[in-house]
Amino acid sequence: LLPEESEHPLGGEDLLRGLTGARPERHVQLFRQLQAKWQCYDAYCRVCMGLGVNQILQGLSYYCICHTLVENRSPTTGYALVVMLQCTTVALAVLDLAGLKRREIIVVQVIGIMPCALTAWGIAHGRRDERGVMDPEQDYMMSPLSFLLQVLWLELWLRVAAPSGEDTAKLPRRFRQILFLDVFGDAVGWDPSQAENENQPDSKDYLDRSVVDDIMNDEERDRELEGENEALHAVAEQAASQLAMAQCAMRRWSACPDWAPSEEQQAEIDDLKEKLKTWGSAIHGELERHRHYGGADSIFESELRPWHQLTPEERRADPFAKCLVGPFESHEGYVSVSYHYDVETSHTLYGDAATKERPGALVLTLQAVATIIEDLEKESRRLLETRVMRDLHAATRRQQAAARERRRGAAMHRSIQPPHRNESAPEGATSALRRAPTL
Numbered sequence: 001l002l003p004e005e006s007e008h009p010l011g012g013e014d015l016l017r018g019l020t021g022a023r024p025e026r027h028v029q030l031f032r033q034l035q036a037k038w039q040c041y042d043a044y045c046r047v048c049m050g051l052g053v054n055q056i057l058q059g060l061s062y063y064c065i066c067h068t069l070v071e072n073r074s075p076t077t078g079y080a081l082v083v084m085l086q087c088t089t090v091a092l093a094v095l096d097l098a099g100l101k102r103r104e105i106i107v108v109q110v111i112g113i114m115p116c117a118l119t120a121w122g123i124a125h126g127r128r129d130e131r132g133v134m135d136p137e138q139d140y141m142m143s144p145l146s147f148l149l150q151v152l153w154l155e156l157w158l159r160v161a162a163p164s165g166e167d168t169a170k171l172p173r174r175f176r177q178i179l180f181l182d183v184f185g186d187a188v189g190w191d192p193s194q195a196e197n198e199n200q201p202d203s204k205d206y207l208d209r210s211v212v213d214d215i216m217n218d219e220e221r222d223r224e225l226e227g228e229n230e231a232l233h234a235v236a237e238q239a240a241s242q243l244a245m246a247q248c249a250m251r252r253w254s255a256c257p258d259w260a261p262s263e264e265q266q267a268e269i270d271d272l273k274e275k276l277k278t279w280g281s282a283i284h285g286e287l288e289r290h291r292h293y294g295g296a297d298s299i300f301e302s303e304l305r306p307w308h309q310l311t312p313e314e315r316r317a318d319p320f321a322k323c324l325v326g327p328f329e330s331h332e333g334y335v336s337v338s339y340h341y342d343v344e345t346s347h348t349l350y351g352d353a354a355t356k357e358r359p360g361a362l363v364l365t366l367q368a369v370a371t372i373i374e375d376l377e378k379e380s381r382r383l384l385e386t387r388v389m390r391d392l393h394a395a396t397r398r399q400q401a402a403a404r405e406r407r408r409g410a411a412m413h414r415s416i417q418p419p420h421r422n423e424s425a426p427e428g429a430t431s432a433l434r435r436a437p438t439l
Helices: 012-016 026-071 075-096 102-124 143-160 176-180 194-198 203-254 263-291 312-316 353-357 366-416 427-435
Strands: 324-332 335-342 347-350
Touching (some): 203 263, 263 366
């Protein structure tokens, strides 16, 4: 997204001073470059908006037909409303379409008016009983023609909205809204370096200053890069620690017997496992990327190892060692009993047995596991944002260095060029004119 020929990607401090602040800056050029990639979507969104307004008016017309002709038996009011709404569609088409002649636009819209007009005429002249209710068994011979004309109108609109023009953009330029896509068209042909070159300093002085500035700025850039790498390393370690904690918590809950969790708890466990796999894989990718810069290896497990496969050292290193899992509920008749599960001993502790046999033991609840997974998501997003900002700053510094090299090369080229001589007069004539006295 950053331009290649500027030291400051978005205009820098030039926007705040001098002539450059009053002219289209580099961010305008960047906007126009990005808009070129999305102008097709923008163009057809505007076309769909015009078509949507037309369909809203058509829907209102059919509502008026139903309300005035079918329910209230008022054909005059119905015809008046239909004529008013259909004239509005014609006026909107004339305003929206700029690449067709007036009579062509009217012909297209008359075809779109005919389905509504035929429907209104057929309902107004339909048979009714003594109570004024329309006969449900009556045949409307003109109704198929309404559908056929509606399909024909849509086909004509598709042809009108087809890409046109000599350029390679292939935009529907028959619509007037498309003519105003480029709001910064006045910036075409403007050279962003024009204002910078108006007050160009002396080449030798510029070379001397640029060398001194590079020597002073190299140390500052190195310090910034080192600080960003240290910040990224700290965030990566925090994310890895949170990932290890989340995996340990989920492993303990997965070690419970299948009959222990209720249906609601099992559904929540499955959802937490999916979140752990999603954010764990994201952190794993970032840690693998950071490992090339001296970071630690990833400890992500795409499939959690069961508790019984862990070594004794790994079980002792578990941050939730000797924590009970629960609470669970057991329904025996009309009585509900709460219990916990001890992963280390594979025992189920009912009621007060948890406080008697394991006094002071902590309980790892399912809500605590959900909170740990939420913190894992936050750490994953933080790690991703930190890495992206580091890469963005690095790309900016590279472009700034390249821009300085180009300016230094241009200044050196100007400094070694010989002075221009007057080619219109011979050298002897020029020296004679310098020696001539002034009258």
